[in-house]
Structure formats: structure tokens, C-alpha cells
Amino acid sequence: MNTAIAVSGLTKRFGSKTVVDRLTMTVPAGQIVGFLGPNGSGKTTTLRMLCGLLTPDAGNGTCLDLDIRCQAAEIKRQIGYMTQKFSFYEDLSIAENLDFVARVHGLPDRRNLVMVTLDRLGLSERRTQLAGELSGGWKQRLALAACILHRPRLLLLDEPTAGVDPKARRAFWENIHDLAADGMTVLVSTHYMDEAERCHAIAYIAYGQLLAQGTVQDVIASAGLTTFTVRTTGDNHHTLNTLTTALRKAPGVDLVAAFGAALHVGGADRSALLAAIAPWRTDPALIWQDDQPTLEDVFIHLMARSQDQYAAPTGNRP
Numbered sequence: 001m002n003t004a005i006a007v008s009g010l011t012k013r014f015g016s017k018t019v020v021d022r023l024t025m026t027v028p029a030g031q032i033v034g035f036l037g038p039n040g041s042g043k044t045t046t047l048r049m050l051c052g053l054l055t056p057d058a059g060n061g062t063c064l065d066l067d068i069r070c071q072a073a074e075i076k077r078q079i080g081y082m083t084q085k086f087s088f089y090e091d092l093s094i095a096e097n098l099d100f101v102a103r104v105h106g107l108p109d110r111r112n113l114v115m116v117t118l119d120r121l122g123l124s125e126r127r128t129q130l131a132g133e134l135s136g137g138w139k140q141r142l143a144l145a146a147c148i149l150h151r152p153r154l155l156l157l158d159e160p161t162a163g164v165d166p167k168a169r170r171a172f173w174e175n176i177h178d179l180a181a182d183g184m185t186v187l188v189s190t191h192y193m194d195e196a197e198r199c200h201a202i203a204y205i206a207y208g209q210l211l212a213q214g215t216v217q218d219v220i221a222s223a224g225l226t227t228f229t230v231r232t233t234g235d236n237h238h239t240l241n242t243l244t245t246a247l248r249k250a251p252g253v254d255l256v257a258a259f260g261a262a263l264h265v266g267g268a269d270r271s272a273l274l275a276a277i278a279p280w281r282t283d284p285a286l287i288w289q290d291d292q293p294t295l296e297d298v299f300i301h302l303m304a305r306s307q308d309q310y311a312a313p314t315g316n317r318p
């Protein structure tokens with residue numbers, strides 16, 4: 001199996017609203033793929049269709065070589081799905097919660113399975129701690145443990161680290177990479193740029209449509225954005241404020257964003273951008289540096305572009 005997920009034309013409507021719109025996507029086996037997009041763009045809905053919890057209105061595809069339309073029950077057995085809201089028995093310990101999950105799934109050799117899973121995720125020392133007493137980071141790790149208990153080949157993780165501190169997020173991602181090194185495929189939705197950069201590949205969705213897919217470098221390059229970083233020669237915030245106001249209205253400038261004492265200015269049409277900033281580049285109070293766009297610059301640009309399409313009279317968005 002070289003491809004863990006291959007779907008084509010996947011569409012889901014809720015009432016008159018098209019939430020996932022002809023989505024075609026592949027996830028190679030053994031890779032960690034980040035699933036990104038603004039709130040409400042259809043990530044959770046897509047994940048739910050992939051694991052057979054929702055039936056698509058159109059489109060088809062496979063998950064672990066199983067048909068998402070007619071083999072949903074088998075898919076559910078072979079994948080691990082971590083939802084945004086997971087719950088445990090707060091008055092049971094970590095080990096007891098996992099034992100309970102193993103029992104519900106009728107897994108053989110329960111005691112050993114729980115022990116191995118605890119060990120794998122660095123939970124052994126806390127095995128007797130009550131789930132209700134765990135911090136957010138440890139709760140996420142327990143949720144991950146519950147998802148991998150039955151040794152799935154594919155993990156679908158829906159914003160697994162939302163609201164978790166950076167140290168716990170880092171530990172969580174080390175777990176994810178360890179699992180992938182053992183052959184697990186992971187599709188993980190996130191709003192964090194640093195997490196996107198930890199993935200082998202990313203897929204970006206807006207208004208239910210896939211707008212970009214590939215490695216972080218591919219996605220940045222294919223956006224074709226030109227960006228500059230601007231700083232002031234002295235401690236002159238006023239100059240940057242004036243520049244921000246002027247550039248936001250200038251044609252050819254698609255993004256203006258403050259990063260501390262610097263400003264990111266970018267545009268998809270290089271010559272239009274250069275024309276827009278030309279009057280300011282001779283200002284001795286400003287230092288301009290031709291820079292690489294960041295992933296965040298690209299996502300903000302993609303989002304703005306899809307909003308423009310939505311606003312256009314021919315647009316067909318939810």
C-alpha cells in the first residue's frame with residue numbers, strides 16, 4: 001500500500017450549504033500530512049467522511065484501500081480518530097481508562113496492550129494518576145494513547161493540540177513522529193504554523209475547496225508571492241503606522257502585517273507590488289529587505305484570494 005488515503009470529488013452539503021466542495025486529495029502511506037484552513041472551512045467534515053462517520057453527497061475514494069462509501073465499518077476498525085472533544089472517566093486512572101477502552105473494543109491481551117501503549121507514549125510513570133487531575137497536555141496524550149491502542153495503520157487527528165502549551169505540543173509531536181517512523185500514516189488538522197512545518201506535506205482548504213497541497217516549500221513556492229520586510233532606521237513606529245495605512249489601500253499590495261518592529265508587505269503580482277512600494281523605498285527612514293514569504297503569509301494570501309472569489313458575482317460558495 002503506497003497510498004493511505006485517495007479521495008476524489010468529495011462533496012458534503014448541510015442544507016443549502018456546500019461545506020466540502022469536490023475535494024480531491026491523496027495521503028501517501030507513512031507520511032504525516034497537515035490539514036490546514038480557516039475555521040469552518042470543512043476540515044472536520046472531511047475527516048468524518050474519511051473515517052466513514054459521514055456519507056459524502058458526491059465523490060468517492062479509499063482509506064487504507066477500503067471504500068469510504070461501502071466499507072465504513074472496516075475503516076473504523078483500522079484507523080484511530082481523535083476528535084476535538086474527547087472525554088474520559090475522570091475518576092479512573094490513566095491505565096484504567098485505557099483498559100476500559102480496550103475492553104469496549106474487545107481487544108485481546110488487554111493488560112499487555114495497555115502496558116505497551118503507556119510505555120510508547122511516556123505515560124507509564126503516571127499510569128495511576130486520575131484522568132480528571134491531568135493537565136491539558138497529558139490529557140491529549142491520554143487521548144492519543146486511546147486512539148492507538150488497537151494499533152491502527154492510520155491516525156486522523158482533529159486539532160489535537162489546541163490550547164496546549166508549547167512544551168506539551170512539542171512532546172506530542174515527538175510522539176507523532178515516533179509513530180510515523182514505525183509506519184503509521186497521520187492526517188492532522190491544525191491552526192499552528194510550527195506544526196504545519198513539522199509535517200512531511202500539507203493540504204490547505206478554504207470554503208471546502210483544496211487550494212494547495214505539497215511540501216511546505218512547494219506550497220510557499222507555488223503561491224508565487226513576493227514579500228518584503230520593512231524596518232525603520234530609528235525607533236520610529238509612527239513611520240511604520242503611516243506606511244501600513246498607505247499600503248493597505250495600494251493596488252498590488254495583497255498583505256501588510258506587523259511583526260514586532262517590522263512589517264511584512266507582499267503581493268502576488270511582483271511588478272504591481274514593486275510599483276506600489278517604489279515611493280517608499282527611497283525614504284531614508286525605512287530599510288527594505290527582499291524576503292522569503294512565510295507559510296503564514298501564504299495562507300493569509302490564499303484565504304484573502306478565496307474570499308475575493310466568494311464575493312465575485314459568479315462565485316459559488318456556501
Ligand SMILES: Nc1ncnc2c1ncn2[C@@H]1O[C@H](COP(=O)(O)OP(=O)(O)OP(=O)(O)O)[C@@H](O)[C@H]1O
Pocket residue numbers: 014019037038039040041042043044045046
Ligand atoms: N452537522 C452539521 N450540520 C450543519 N452544519 C454543519 C454540521 N457540521 C458542520 N457544519 C458546518 O460546516 C462548516 C464546516 O465545519 P467543519 O467543522 O468541518 O470546519 P473546520 O474546518 O473543521 O472548522 P474548525 O477549524 O473551526 O474546526 C461550518 O460552517 C459548520 O458550521
